[in-house]
Amino acid sequence: MSDTSRPRTLAATTTATASSTTPSTTAVRGTDLDALIRTVLPLLHDWLPRQRWFAGKHRPITAVSPATVTLLPGSADEPLLLHLLLKVEYSSDQADLYQLLLGAGPNAPTATGAGAERARAAVIGRIGGGPHDGLLTYDASHHPALALRLLRTIIGGGLPQGSRIGPLVFHAPHGPDLTDLAAPGSPARVGTAEQSNTSIVYGDSAILKLFRRITPGLNPDLELSLALSRAGSGRVPTPLAWFEGDLPDAPGDPATLGLLQRYLLGGKDGWEFALAHVSRLRTDPEWMGSRDGHPSDHITGNFSAESFLLGRATAEVHLALARTLPVTVLDRPQIEAMAQAMTRRLEAAALAVPALAPYREPLRRIFQDLARSARDGRLLRAQRIHGDLHLGQSMRTARGWALLDFEGEPAKPLEERRRVQPAVRDVAAMLRSFDYAAAHLLTELAPGDPELPRLSGLASTWALRNRAAFCAGYAAAGAEDPTADPVLLHAMETDKAVYEVVYEAGNRPEWLAIPLSAVVRLAQAAGR
Ligand SMILES: Nc1ncnc2c1ncn2[C@@H]1O[C@H](COP(=O)(O)OP(=O)(O)O)[C@@H](O)[C@H]1O
Numbered sequence: 001m002s003d004t005s006r007p008r009t010l011a012a013t014t015t016a017t018a019s020s021t022t023p024s025t026t027a028v029r030g031t032d033l034d035a036l037i038r039t040v041l042p043l044l045h046d047w048l049p050r051q052r053w054f055a056g057k058h059r060p061i062t063a064v065s066p067a068t069v070t071l072l073p074g075s076a077d078e079p080l081l082l083h084l085l086l087k088v089e090y091s092s093d094q095a096d097l098y099q100l101l102l103g104a105g106p107n108a109p110t111a112t113g114a115g116a117e118r119a120r121a122a123v124i125g126r127i128g129g130g131p132h133d134g135l136l137t138y139d140a141s142h143h144p145a146l147a148l149r150l151l152r153t154i155i156g157g158g159l160p161q162g163s164r165i166g167p168l169v170f171h172a173p174h175g176p177d178l179t180d181l182a183a184p185g186s187p188a189r190v191g192t193a194e195q196s197n198t199s200i201v202y203g204d205s206a207i208l209k210l211f212r213r214i215t216p217g218l219n220p221d222l223e224l225s226l227a228l229s230r231a232g233s234g235r236v237p238t239p240l241a242w243f244e245g246d247l248p249d250a251p252g253d254p255a256t257l258g259l260l261q262r263y264l265l266g267g268k269d270g271w272e273f274a275l276a277h278v279s280r281l282r283t284d285p286e287w288m289g290s291r292d293g294h295p296s297d298h299i300t301g302n303f304s305a306e307s308f309l310l311g312r313a314t315a316e317v318h319l320a321l322a323r324t325l326p327v328t329v330l331d332r333p334q335i336e337a338m339a340q341a342m343t344r345r346l347e348a349a350a351l352a353v354p355a356l357a358p359y360r361e362p363l364r365r366i367f368q369d370l371a372r373s374a375r376d377g378r379l380l381r382a383q384r385i386h387g388d389l390h391l392g393q394s395m396r397t398a399r400g401w402a403l404l405d406f407e408g409e410p411a412k413p414l415e416e417r418r419r420v421q422p423a424v425r426d427v428a429a430m431l432r433s434f435d436y437a438a439a440h441l442l443t444e445l446a447p448g449d450p451e452l453p454r455l456s457g458l459a460s461t462w463a464l465r466n467r468a469a470f471c472a473g474y475a476a477a478g479a480e481d482p483t484a485d486p487v488l489l490h491a492m493e494t495d496k497a498v499y500e501v502v503y504e505a506g507n508r509p510e511w512l513a514i515p516l517s518a519v520v521r522l523a524q525a526a527g528r
């Protein structure tokens with residue numbers, strides 16, 4: 001499609017710098033965007049902390065201002081659709097950038113079933129007074145017609161160099177194949193999974209992830225999906241289109257804002273799949289335990305075949321990444337630096353979450369063991385990895401396991417997330433996930449429940465068996481056996497458990513006991 005064939009309304013875009021609270025806007029269809037945005041900004045102070053994806057919940061917001069404002073195309077009788085990058089400032093002098101798709105129209109987004117609660121939470125507020133008096137503002141990703149308009153905008157430009165609207169650049173190499181999906185009235189819904197970002201599912205064919213916290217540069221989710229797709233890996237959903245944005249404070253380093261991928265229809269979320277198996281330890285009489293009180297393979301081992309296959313799929317992804325992207329060897333100073341970084345993260349975490357403090361000493365020893373092993377002359381291969389692998393990032397489809405979300409740990413700087421690392425970091429992260437699934441069963445019991453001792457035994461056996469099966473599958477695919485290097489594996493697992501303690505304290509305090517129990521186990525093992 002040529003640039004001139006885009007709708008004329010595309011020209012009506014506006015951009016502002018992060019320092020101004022009211023960007024200079026162009027009058028659009030007789031409306032005054034300045035006034036609209038000025039009215040919405042104060043409402044966001046209360047609204048943002050109520051969103052699952054907003055990572056600044058524990059920090060008081062001092063200011064919200066638009067960094068960029070872009071009007072997306074639409075006809076005069078449709079609700080307004082604005083793309084905003086918002087600068088959110090905190091009393092700590094820090095600031096984050098968030099992406100918001102703002103809708104403004106007479107009616108709230110509607111959804112049924114699981115989406116209804118989220119559609120209600122998507123409403124930001126009604127405008128009182130001024131040129132927009134009475135208009136309702138909301139997160140437009142929850143509005144099916146506006147979500148389709150965004151898709152049409154993304155796929156509208158099939159140019160190799162992308163098509164531009166103000167600061168936004170859209171790339172759609174498969175654009176023409178997607179036009180049916182974006183037709184008015186086609187189904188579009190926000191995914192129901194608990195997420196750091198927001199995903200919109202179009203029909204049964206494509207899913208668009210809108211990244212929420214935005215940093216300059218190429219997001220590894222896009223980078224690695226494209227690399228794996230180029231390498232012919234069938235273990236990741238094919239990337240179909242994406243868009244990026246120029247940031248006022250980072251000229252020449254556009255940020256990835258959205259990624260459209262093939263939807264894995266009928267795929268089972270790995271976390272839900274594992275939990276369903278684990279919960280049968282509690283509810284299914286056949287699985288309740290053998291007569292002699294020892295769990296049999298039948299009871300705790302039945303997910304192992306899946307864990308083995310998941311291990312194999314993970315190794316295949318690692319092998320493909322190593323074929324297509326740079327691989328290096330870490331020498332002694334680099335391994336020591338890695339161990340020091342783990343120790344620093346532990347210290348920071350123990351300050352942030354006091355429950356961690358009693359375990360600092362033994363956990364430090366785990367990282368010292370890693371540094372010592374470097375002095376003994378070991379070298380380590382490092383490559384691009386997933387970076388935040390867990391069961392919820394895997395999906396069981398009819399064609400086997402697929403891995404999703406190569407974004408890395410969202411809280412880490414992009415540059416760090418794009419660094420090469422030992423692949424065993426992903427393995428350790430997945431091992432933590434098996435532990436989580438098993439420990440989750442115990443969080444459902446009331447304190448003092450008489451079932452607790454028996455179920456704790458079954459749960460830990462379940463975790464051990466599935467962790468072992470995952471490692472066996474990984475090694476069977478021809479990748480390095482992760483259990484052959486226990487010093488490295490323990491250090492990686494400890495580092496992840498420490499990250500999880502901070503993550504749960506900030507996001508799901510009622511789950512904090514899960515990573516803390518792993519911390520206790522790892523600390524005890526280090527003390528022996
Ligand atoms: N290609 C896909 N096909 C089917 N479901 C998907 C696909 N990508 C993501 N999902 C679903 O959306 C959820 C969240 O996706 P994810 O990429 O992990 O987002 P986030 O970065 O917000 O955590 C996944 O757990 C999965 O249930």
Ligand SMILES: O=P(O)(O)O[C@H]1O[C@H](CO)[C@@H](O[C@H]2O[C@H](CO)[C@@H](O)[C@H](O)[C@H]2O)[C@H](O)[C@H]1O
Nearest residue numbers: 195196388390391392409410432433436500503
């Ligand atoms: O999926 P995200 O990129 O948003 O990752 C974050 O959230 C995850 C939880 O949704 C969190 O994962 C932790 O909880 C999982 C169970 O919900 C468990 O399977 C993982 O092992 C555990 O780390 C992840 O750490 C965080 O970055």
